[in-house]
Amino acid sequence: MIASASPPLVELNQVSLAYGEGRERTLALADATMTIAKGEFVAVVGPSGCGKSTLMKLVTGLIPPSSGEVRVRGERVTRPIKGVGMAFQNATLLPWRTTRDNVMLPLEVVEPHKRRLRAERAAYFDKAERLLASVGLGEFGDKYPWQLSGGMQQRSNVCRALIHEPEILMLDEPFGALDAFTREELWGIMQALWLERRFTTVLVTHDLREAVYLADTVYVMSRRPGRMVKIRKVELPRPRTLETTFQAEFVDIVHELRERIQMEHG
Amino acid sequence: MTARQERLARLAMPWLTLAVLLAAWELACVLLEVPEIVAPRPSRVFEVIVQRWDLLLRFCLETLWTTMIGFVLAIGFGLLLGLAIGASPFVYSGLYPLLIAFNAIPKVAIVPILMIWLGIGALPAIITAFVISFFPIVVNVATGLATIEPEMRDLMRSLGASNYEILTKVGIPRAMPYLFASLKVAATLAFVGSVLSETVGGNRGIGFLMLSASARNDSATTFAGLFAIAIMGVAVYAACALMERRMTRWAFRGELVR
Ligand SMILES: Nc1ncnc2c1ncn2[C@@H]1O[C@H](COP(=O)(O)OP(=O)(O)O)[C@@H](O)[C@H]1O
Ligand SMILES: [Mg+2]
Numbered sequence: 467m468i469a470s471a472s473p474p475l476v477e478l479n480q481v482s483l484a485y486g487e488g489r490e491r492t493l494a495l496a497d498a499t500m501t502i503a504k505g506e507f508v509a510v511v512g513p514s515g516c517g518k519s520t521l522m523k524l525v526t527g528l529i530p531p532s533s534g535e536v537r538v539r540g541e542r543v544t545r546p547i548k549g550v551g552m553a554f555q556n557a558t559l560l561p562w563r564t565t566r567d568n569v570m571l572p573l574e575v576v577e578p579h580k581r582r583l584r585a586e587r588a589a590y591f592d593k594a595e596r597l598l599a600s601v602g603l604g605e606f607g608d609k610y611p612w613q614l615s616g617g618m619q620q621r622s623n624v625c626r627a628l629i630h631e632p633e634i635l636m637l638d639e640p641f642g643a644l645d646a647f648t649r650e651e652l653w654g655i656m657q658a659l660w661l662e663r664r665f666t667t668v669l670v671t672h673d674l675r676e677a678v679y680l681a682d683t684v685y686v687m688s689r690r691p692g693r694m695v696k697i698r699k700v701e702l703p704r705p706r707t708l709e710t711t712f713q714a715e716f717v718d719i720v721h722e723l724r725e726r727i728q729m730e731h732g
Numbered sequence: 733m734t735a736r737q738e739r740l741a742r743l744a745m746p747w748l749t750l751a752v753l754l755a756a757w758e759l760a761c762v763l764l765e766v767p768e769i770v771a772p773r774p775s776r777v778f779e780v781i782v783q784r785w786d787l788l789l790r791f792c793l794e795t796l797w798t799t800m801i802g803f804v805l806a807i808g809f810g811l812l813l814g815l816a817i818g819a820s821p822f823v824y825s826g827l828y829p830l831l832i833a834f835n836a837i838p839k840v841a842i843v844p845i846l847m848i849w850l851g852i853g854a855l856p857a858i859i860t861a862f863v864i865s866f867f868p869i870v871v872n873v874a875t876g877l878a879t880i881e882p883e884m885r886d887l888m889r890s891l892g893a894s895n896y897e898i899l900t901k902v903g904i905p906r907a908m909p910y911l912f913a914s915l916k917v918a919a920t921l922a923f924v925g926s927v928l929s930e931t932v933g934g935n936r937g938i939g940f941l942m943l944s945a946s947a948r949n950d951s952a953t954t955f956a957g958l959f960a961i962a963i964m965g966v967a968v969y970a971a972c973a974l975m976e977r978r979m980t981r982w983a984f985r986g987e988l989v990r
Contacts, residue, residue: 504937544957550890562982574901575891609826610983630891 473540475634475666476502476525480522481534482691484519494520496691497534502672504633505664509571509677511723519709521692522636525668526550538634547634553666555639557619559611565622566607572630579630580703598624601655618647622653628659630643637669650708653679657705675724678681678716686723689730694721696726772952777959780952788941792960795926795937798854799964802861803922810866810918811911814873818907819899824874835867839925843932856939857929864925865918872914876907909983912976919968927961 483495495517502508510518523529527543536543551572556726559568573579573590583590598607601621611619622642625687627635637656641649657680660667671677677684677699686696702710710716754774758768768776781788816823839860846856880902888898930939938957945953949988977984 523886528886528889546889546892548892552887552890554884554887556881558881558884558887559900560884560905561985562908562980571901572891575888575893575897577892610982611983636890 470501473537474501475504475506475539475591476500476668477537478521478525479537481524481531482535483517483524483529484532493526494517494690496693498524498692498694500685500694500697502666502668504666507660507667507680507682508667509669509671509681510687511671511674511684511727512675512692513689513727514672514691516687517692518687519638521687522552522668522670524639526552526588526634526636549633550636551630551632551634552636553620553623553627553638553640555642557611557623559619559622559626561611564610565603565614566591566594566598568611569598569622569625569629570688571609571626576647594625594629596623597629600659600689601625616650617644617652620644620652624652624656624659626663628663631665633664633666635665635667639670639672644674649673649676654707656680658703661705674720674727675711677723678702678719684719684723686726695730696723700725743809743956769949769951772955776952777955780956781959784953784956788938788956788960791936791938791941791957792964794854795857795923795939798857798889798937799922799926799968801912802863802926803856803919803968805858805862805863806869806918806922807915809824809862810869810914811873813866814907814911815869815877815899815904816876818874819895819903824878831867831870839864840928840932843929847933852934855934857926857934860929861922861925864928865922868914868917868921869911872910873907876910877903880906909980910974912980915972916969916976919972921964922923923961923965923968925985956982 477497478500481495482493484491484493486492488589498517498521500508509696512518520529524531525538525543527536527538527546530544559565559572563571570590573583579590588650593618595604595607598604601624603618603621603625606614606618606622606679609621614622620643623640641652644652653676659678667680669677669680681700684692684696684700686698687693688695698719702713702715702719706716714717757771758774761771772780813827817827818824843856843860843864846859850859852854877899880898884902885898888902892952893901926937927939930937931943934940938960942957945951945957
C-alpha cells in the first residue's frame with residue numbers, strides 16, 4: 467500500500483500529560499499512542515474526565531506534552547499547528563456577530579484569507595453562504611446566534627470550523643448537548659461534508675453509536691489517566707444512514723465497544 | 733390591559749411614585765407643622781427653583797462640566813487599565829491589590845490634600861469625580877476580559893491568532909456590556925465626587941451653593957440644590973443607559989432586538 471509508505475498525518479508517541487505541579491499534579495493522559503492517516507475519520511470514546519479534550523489540545527499543539535512526542539506532517543509539534551478547525555460542545559458563537567460573521571471569523575485570522583479578505587469580500591461572503599446552505603442554514607446568515615436553535619448553532623459552529631478549509635478537523639463532543647433527533651440529523655450532515663471534502667477528523671464523543679456511524683477507526687480510552695485500550699476499525703460501507711444503525715454488523719460493533727467501556731467502570 | 737396601555741402605565745409609574753412621595757412629604761410638613769428650616773415643604777422648594785433658576789442653573793452647569801470631565805477621564809483611564817488588568821496576569825497581580833486599597837480610602841479624606849496641592853477651584857472637583865468613578869469601570873472591564881470562555885481562546889489560538897487579535901476580536905467586544913453597565917454606576921459616583929469636593933471646600937458648583945445656603949439657614953435653597961443634583965444624576969444615568977442599549981444590543985438578546 468502506498469498510504470503506509472508515506473508518513474501518517476498525525477502521530478502520537480507515548481504521549482503523557484499532567485496538569486498542575488506538586489501535590490496538585492494530576493495525570494490526565496498516559497502513554498497515548500495513535501496514528502491518524504490523512505483523510506481518516508477517527509473517533510475517541512471514553513469515560514468522562516479521561517483526558518479526551520486534553521488529547522485534542524495536544525494534537526493541535528495548544529498545550530505541550532509532559533512527555534512523549536506529537537508529530538504532525540512528520541514535524542514535531544511545539545506550538546499551535548496550522549490548518550486546524552475546532553468545534554466544541556458549547557458552540558461559543560460570538561453573540562455580537564451574525565451567524566455569517568461568526569462563520570467568517572477564521573478568515574479574519576488565518577492566512578492567506580486574512581490578507582485577501584478585504585479585496586475579495588464578495589467571494590468569501592458567497593463561500594460562507596454556500597457552506598451555510600450546505601448544512602441547511604441558507605437563510606440564517608443574518609440571524610444572531612441566540613436566534614438559532616441549539617442544533618442550528620452547532621451547525622454554524624461546524625461551518626466556522628470548516629470555512630478556512632482546514633486539513634484537520636477537531637470535534638470535541640460537538641453534538642453532546644443536543645436532543646437525539648437533532649443529533650442524528652447532524653451525523654448525516656457531518657458525514658456528507660466529510661465525504662465531499664475528506665478532511666482528517668478527530669471526533670471526541672461519549673455516544674458509541676455516533677462514533678460507529680461516523681468513524682473509520684474508534685479508539686477507546688481507559689479511565690483517568692487515559693490510555694488507549696482498544697482500537698476498532700469500522701468498515702461499514704458509506705454513506706451510512708440511520709438504517710445502518712439498526713443492522714446487525716453495526717449493533718455488534720457498538721456492543722463490542724460498550725463491553726470494553728463497561729470494564730472501565732467495573 | 734393591552735400591551736400599549738401596559739407600556740404607558742410602566743412609563744408613568746416613576747412619575748406617579750414621585751408625585752405620591754412629594755405629596756406625602758408636603759402633607760407631613762403641613763400636618764406636623766415642621767419648621768421650614770428643618771425640612772422645607774416641596775412646594776417651597778419648587779418656588780425657590782422657579783424664583784432662582786438662573787442662579788441654580790449657573791451653579792449646576794459648573795458642577796455638570798467638572799463632573800463630566802472627571803467622568804470622561806475615568807472612562808478613558810478605566811478602560812485602559814481594565815484592559816491591561818484583564819489581559820495580563822502580571823498587571824493584574826501587580827495592580828489589583830493596590831487599586832482595592834486605594835478604593836477603600838474614603839474620598840472625603842483626599843479632598844483637603846488635593847486643595848493643598850491644587851488650591852480651590854475646578855481641578856480638585858474634577859480629580860475627585862475621576863478618582864471616585866474610575867474604580868467600577870476598571871473592575872468591570874477587567875472582569876469582561878477575564879471571563880472569555882477558555883474554548884473561545886483555544887479556538888482563536890488554534891487558528892493562529894495573536895493575543896492582540898484575541899483581544900480585539902473577542903475580548904473588547906465582550907467587555908463592552910460590562911463597560912456600559914459600569915458607566916451607569918460610575919456616572920452617578922462622579923457627581924458624588926464633584927459635589928463632595930465642592931462641599932468640603934470650594935467656591936463654585938452646586939455643592940458650594942448648598943453649603944452657603946445652609947450657612948444662611950436657607951434650607952429651601954439647600955434642598956433645591958439637592959433636587960438639582962438628583963435631576964442631573966438621573967439625566968446622565970439615562971444618557972448612559974440609552975448609549976448602552978445602542979452599543980450593546982446583542983447583550984440583551986431577544987429582549988430589545990425587534
Ligand atoms: N486546565 C486544567 N487544569 C487542571 N486539571 C485539568 C485541566 N483540564 C483538565 N484537567 C483534568 O484532567 C482530566 C482530563 O480532562 P479532560 O481532558 O477535559 O477530560 P474529558 O474531555 O475526557 O472529559 C480531568 O480529570 C480534569 O479534571
Ligand atoms: Mg472534554
